[in-house]
Every structure is written in structure tokens, then in C-alpha cells.
Amino acid sequence: MALVRVISSDGAAFLVSQRLAKRSGKLKTEIETFRKSSDNSEAQPEIRIVTIRAEILRLVLQWLQQHQNDPVLPANQNEQDGRGDAEMGQSQWDRDFLAPMDLGIVMELILAANHLEVKGLLDITCKLVESKITGRTVDEIRTAFKLKSDFKGNEEEQTRLENRWCVEN
Amino acid sequence: MSRRLRSQTVGSVSKHGNQAVQLKLQSSTFTSNSVPEETPTKNVNVVMEGGGGVNGFNLNGINLPEHVVENILSYVSDQDIPNCRVVCRKWKHLLSGKYLWKLRFQKRGVDWNEIQSFITDRDSTNMWALLHSHMCHGILHKNFISNPSGHSVTYYSLFCFKDGFEGWGMEAANENRWIIEEQPVACSPLPNSPLFGRVDQCCFATCFGWKTFMVDLWDEGLTPALTKLLLPFQIKCSQLFSTRVDQQYTGFAKWNICLLTGDQNTIIRQLIGRIGVNFSIRPTGEWQKREWVFKFERDDLSIRDLENMRYVQFFHHGICYTEHMIEEEPHNGAFKFSHTCVTIEGLPDEQTTAGLGSIIHSRIDGRRGKLRSSCRV
Numbered sequence: 001m002a003l004v005r006v007i008s009s010d011g012a013a014f015l016v017s018q019r020l021a022k023r024s025g026k027l028k029t030e031i032e033t034f035r036k037s038s039d040n041s042e043a044q045p046e047i048r049i050v051t052i053r054a055e056i057l058r059l060v061l062q063w064l065q066q067h068q069n070d071p072v073l074p075a076n077q078n079e080q081d082g083r084g085d086a087e088m089g090q091s092q093w094d095r096d097f098l099a100p101m102d103l104g105i106v107m108e109l110i111l112a113a114n115h116l117e118v119k120g121l122l123d124i125t126c127k128l129v130e131s132k133i134t135g136r137t138v139d140e141i142r143t144a145f146k147l148k149s150d151f152k153g154n155e156e157e158q159t160r161l162e163n164r165w166c167v168e169n
Numbered sequence: 170m171s172r173r174l175r176s177q178t179v180g181s182v183s184k185h186g187n188q189a190v191q192l193k194l195q196s197s198t199f200t201s202n203s204v205p206e207e208t209p210t211k212n213v214n215v216v217m218e219g220g221g222g223v224n225g226f227n228l229n230g231i232n233l234p235e236h237v238v239e240n241i242l243s244y245v246s247d248q249d250i251p252n253c254r255v256v257c258r259k260w261k262h263l264l265s266g267k268y269l270w271k272l273r274f275q276k277r278g279v280d281w282n283e284i285q286s287f288i289t290d291r292d293s294t295n296m297w298a299l300l301h302s303h304m305c306h307g308i309l310h311k312n313f314i315s316n317p318s319g320h321s322v323t324y325y326s327l328f329c330f331k332d333g334f335e336g337w338g339m340e341a342a343n344e345n346r347w348i349i350e351e352q353p354v355a356c357s358p359l360p361n362s363p364l365f366g367r368v369d370q371c372c373f374a375t376c377f378g379w380k381t382f383m384v385d386l387w388d389e390g391l392t393p394a395l396t397k398l399l400l401p402f403q404i405k406c407s408q409l410f411s412t413r414v415d416q417q418y419t420g421f422a423k424w425n426i427c428l429l430t431g432d433q434n435t436i437i438r439q440l441i442g443r444i445g446v447n448f449s450i451r452p453t454g455e456w457q458k459r460e461w462v463f464k465f466e467r468d469d470l471s472i473r474d475l476e477n478m479r480y481v482q483f484f485h486h487g488i489c490y491t492e493h494m495i496e497e498e499p500h501n502g503a504f505k506f507s508h509t510c511v512t513i514e515g516l517p518d519e520q521t522t523a524g525l526g527s528i529i530h531s532r533i534d535g536r537r538g539k540l541r542s543s544c545r546v
Contacts, residue, residue: 107231114237122240129228130244138255145228150258159261163251165298165394166305 004031005046006061012054014061018045023064025117052112056105059097060112063121066093070120094124103132103144225259239263243272247305254297270300283310287399287515299398306390311365313384313511314483318359318369319349334373339380346378353505355413356454364508372411374502376420379486383433384511387479391513396475400467401516404428404481407460409508412446413501414454419447420489422504426511428463429480437474438463446489446503456507464516481511 002018006027022028027047034045049057098106106125113122132144142149149156226233233241242263245253254261263269267288271281287309288296303309316336333349353359353372361368373380386392396402406426427439440461446452465471487504 103229104231107229107233110233110237111231114234122237126237126241127244129241133241133245133249133253135249136252138252141252141256146230147228147257148224149256150224155258156255159255162295162298163254165295165392166247166251166301 003044005044006057007046007048008052008054008057009050010053012057013046014057016061020061020064020068021047023068023118024060025119027116049116051115053108056108056112059105059109060116060118060121063094063097064118066097067120090124090127098124098128103129223259225257225263235263239269239272242269243276247301250297250301265294265297267296270297270304273304274300277304279304287402295398299395302390302392302395308390308395308513309515311512313386313389313481314382314509316382317364317367317509318507319371319373334380337373337380337382339378343378343380347373347375347380348502350374350502350505353411353507354502355415356411356505357456359409359456359507364510369507372409372505372507373485374413374505375485375487376418376489376501376503377487379484381485382483382509384481384483385479386481393476393478396465396478397472399513399515400465400471400475401518402465403514403516404463404465405460405510405512405514406440406462406481406483407458407508407510408483408506409456409458410444411454411456411505411507412452413503413505414452416491416501416503417451418489418491418501418503420487420503421445422485422487422506424459424486424506425482425484426461427480427482427484428474428478429482430477431479433480435477437478458508462514466516483509483511485509 003015004018004021004027006014006016006021008014018031022031030047031045034043034047035041038045052060101109106128110122110125110129113119113125133141136144141147151159223232226235226238228238228241238259242253242260250264254264274281274284284300284303287299299309314336316334320333320335334347339347349371350373351371354374359370359372386396408424410422412422421443423441423443425439425441428437429435430437440463442459442461465475485506489501489503491501
């Protein structure tokens with residue numbers, strides 16, 4: 001079986017089947033680039049992901065493996081047919097997978113999923129972050145994400161006034 | 170299977186130690202062109218200390234690309250949108266943008282094209298409020314008459330009881346003067362064209378009575394503030410109308426569409442239609458479509474009307490006599506109404522080719538007033 005060696009920013013190497021790796025848009029491109037540039041078709045590609053550390057890379061690969069038989073979602077799927085992933089329910093496995101993570105890990109996972117172009121994982125992690133917004137007050141949201149209010153003057157007051165358009169009735 | 174994913178912990182050495190091991194491995198196995206485009210030396214530490222980066226894109230100390238933040242916000246529920254707008258400027262900016270809303274609608278399987286005509290050239294900073302209301306209430310693409318042709322009783326009775334006249338009001342005396350015909354009696358069948366997803370084959374019929382439908386625009390998500398954002402637009406009303414052909418009768422059917430104030434006492438604008446039938450003119454039994462519009466432009470008159478407007482009332486009335494008319498005669502359903510429809514439609518914002526209507530409107534358009542020269546009225 002064709003394998004590919006994926007190396008994290010902190011130097012841990014993961015040996016993964018190429019079939020699995022190709023479910024990541026980024027790794028797929030990298031493998032194809034390697035194939036084109038390599039004379040030896042038997043050579044095992046090695047891909048260094050300099051922005052993702054081992055712990056996170058392991059999670060991404062774990063998720064990919066669990067979902068290796070899902071249909072591949074094109075990155076711009078939403079643009080194409082207007083049918084979003086709203087109907088693609090989250091599996092119990094996904095929920096168990098995400099449950100123990102703190103927000104910091106989830107954020108890193110989002111970045112990794114984005115970088116490696118793994119749309120399914122990006123969507124479930126974004127959804128998880130969204131759940132930290134649901135039902136919260138403005139201050140709670142700011143605290144949760146360590147965001148500062150950067151409105152100037154009465155801009156914030158103005159924005160709150162505009163909001164009455166949608167709570168008027 | 171699970172063994173395929175194998176983590177090689179290359180010793181428990183420090184980060185840099187590991188790197189060195191890997192680099193050595195690499196050089197011994199591969200030619201240099203197998204090195205990925207990003208060189209290992211460019212080891213970017215993505216975890217920003219102290220929350221650097223753009224406020225709003227830096228969540229919990231991690232800088233996210235704009236489209237990822239958009240992806241997160243595209244999942245936020247309608248109720249949480251107002252709060253998210255107040256969190257910081259970047260979020261407010263994103264939530265005001267067309268792209269994010271397009272994403273939100275697409276995630277719910279809503280066709281973006283049905284919204285498109287409303288948002289071009291309009292006040293882009295407040296457009297979000299319209300889109301938000303459309304997401305909650307569907308204002309930009311729906312029939313405000315929730316029961317346009319009479320609920321088919323047989324269809325609904327299996328699941329739940331629905332009054333066939335649901336939403337329509339009438340006085341007690343009129344209650345048995347109206348019927349719902351599952352299939353229109355003694356006239357052409359209704360066209361198959363769907364009306365906002367419904368293919369109604371039934372109709373309301375009367376020989377002697379009135380009924381009325383009151384749309385509460387505020388309840389339906391169309392508040393005065395939002396209608397001003399919609400300018401210029403029109404409220405379009407339409408219906409199908411027919412008469413039975415197998416009997417001789419004389420009479421008339423009437424309809425009346427009013428825009429009313431909040432207390433329902435004052436008519437802001439209204440349209441009246443009427444059709445007569447008599448013994449000498451035999452009706453054809455064909456369904457005829459009637460369509461009317463109330464136009465609202467960017468003029469003071471329109472704005473004043475919109476401030477006061479709360480209800481749209483659709484009124485149907487029919488009276489007929491057969492040759493041997495008796496007071497309590499069996500129902501003959503002479504006049505039939507179906508596909509009653511009230512919608513809103515965006516109008517082109519810039520009038521380039523001035524038709525008659527646009528000339529009249531441009532004359533009173535104080536804010537723009539460009540087309541005066543082309544006025545030929």
C-alpha cells in the first residue's frame with residue numbers, strides 16, 4: 001500500500017496511506033506535486049506541515065480516518081449547489097471526538113483543518129465554536145474569545161440601536 | 170486499519186532535536202525537490218501570545234483567516250445575530266456583508282437568487298436587517314396570504330384538522346355562504362402553476378357573501394423601518410377568478426385590497442375591482458388572473474405611508490341571483506376565487522429608461538431628482 005510520511009511542525013512523523021491523506025485537499029496537492037517531480041514512482045512522499053504541531057496533526061488524521069468513507073466535500077460546495085451542510089448531521093463519533101477539547105485546541109484544529117483543506121472537519125469545529133456564542137451576552141462572547149470592544153465614540157450604542165430593527169416586534 | 174495511522178514518536182527529545190532527526194531522515198531518502206514548498210526553517214508559531222493580530226479574527230489567542238471567522242458566524246442562530254454585531258467592529262462589518270449572508274442562506278438551503286433583486290444598490294450598511302428578517306420570516310419571498318385557495322380539507326384531515334378557511338374572517342351570516350371546492354365545479358380546472366411551493370387545485374366559492382384576509386405585516390417581519398430599507402419596492406397583489414358556466418344568473422363579484430394603519434381605521438391606499446355577470450352574457454368559466462401593485466418610491470409620500478402602514482386587507486365579495494332566486498337556496502358557488510397572493514418585490518433603483526411610471530415617480534423623488542429633464546408628462 002502506498003504510504004506518505006506527514007511531519008508535524010515539532011518533527012513527529014506520521015505514516016499514512018496515500019488514499020487517506022488525499023482526503024485532505026492540501027496533502028493531495030502535495031502528493032501530486034511530489035509524484036510529478038519525482039523520477040522514482042516508488043518513492044514515498046514526505047510532507048512537512050510547518051504550521052501544525054503533532055498533537056493537532058494527530059487529531060486531524062484521526063478524524064480523517066474515521067471519515068475515510070464519507071463522500072469528499074468540495075471546498076466550495078456551498079457555492080455550487082446552494083445545498084449546505086446543514087443537513088449533514090454530526091455523528092456521535094464526532095461529538096465524542098470534540099467533547100474533551102478545550103477551546104484552544106479547537107481553535108488550533110480549525111486552523112489545521114483550514115490549512116489542510118479538510119472541509120468536513122472545518123465545519124464541525126466551526127459549529128462547535130458557534131455553540132460558544134449561542135445564548136450568550138455580548139460581554140460573555142467577548143470574554144469567551146478574548147475579544148476587545150474596539151468601537152469608537154458612540155458607535156457601539158449606535159449598533160445597539162440598529163439592532164432594534166430585528167427585535168422590534 | 171487503525172494501525173495505518175501510526176505515530177512515530179521520534180524519541181522524547183526536545184522540539185529542535187526532533188526536527189534535526191527528521192531533516193536527516195529526509196535528506197537520506199529523498200531528492201531535494203521533494204521538500205514541500207514551505208521550508209522547515211519557516212516554522213511559524215501560530216499560537217500568538219497576548220492576543221496579537223486583528224481584533225475579531227483573533228479568537229482565544231489564535232489568528233484565524235477571515236473566511237474561517239465567516240464560516241463560524243454563518244452558523245450563528247438568528248437570535249444571536251444582534252449580539253454578535255455588538256461584539257467588535259470586525260464582526261459587525263462581516264455581519265453587514267453580502268457574502269456572509271449568502272453563506273448563511275446557502276447553509277439553510279435557501280436559494281440566494283430569490284433574494285438577489287432586493288439587495289442590489291440598496292443601503293448596504295443596513296441590508297443585514299432585511300436579510301435577517303428574511304431569514305426569520307421569509308419576507309422577501311413569500312405569499313403573505315397563508316391560505317391562498319382554501320386548505321384542501323381531505324388532504325389535511327389525515328394529519329391534523331385545519332379549517333379550510335383558516336386565516337379568513339367573515340361574519341356569522343356569511344359562514345355557510347362560502348364553500349371550498351376541492352375541484353372547481355362547472356368551470357375550467359385551475360392551472361398547475363405552483364404558488365410559492367403550493368399547487369392548489371381548490372378554490373373558494375360563493376353565491377352570496379364576503380370574506381376577508383388581514384395580513385399583519387409587522388407580525389410577518391415587515392416593520393416600518395425595514396420597509397424603508399426596501400425602497401423602492403412594490404406590494405404586489407394577485408388572484409385567480411372564475412365563474413361557473415352551467416347556470417344562468419346575474420350578479421357581481423368584487424374585491425378590495427387596502428393598506429391599513431395600525432388601528433385598522435384608516436385606509437392608506439386601496440384598490441377596488443369588480444366584475445359583473447348577467448343573464449345575457451354567458452361567462453366562459455376560464456380562470457382569469459388579476460394583478461395589482463402598490464408602489465413605494467423614495468419620496469416623502471411613500472415614506473409617510475410606510476410609517477403608518479401595518480395591515481394589508483384582501484376582501485372578496487360576491488352576490489348573484491338565479492332566475493328563480495329564493496332566499497335560502499342551495500349553494501351554487503357562482504363566483505370562485507383562488508391563488509390569492511400578496512408579495513413584495515424590489516424595483517430597479519436607478520431609472521435609466523424613463524417609462525411613464527418612472528417619470529411620475531422621478532418627479533416627486535426629492536432625494537435623487539435626476540430625471541426631471543426627461544419628463545414629458
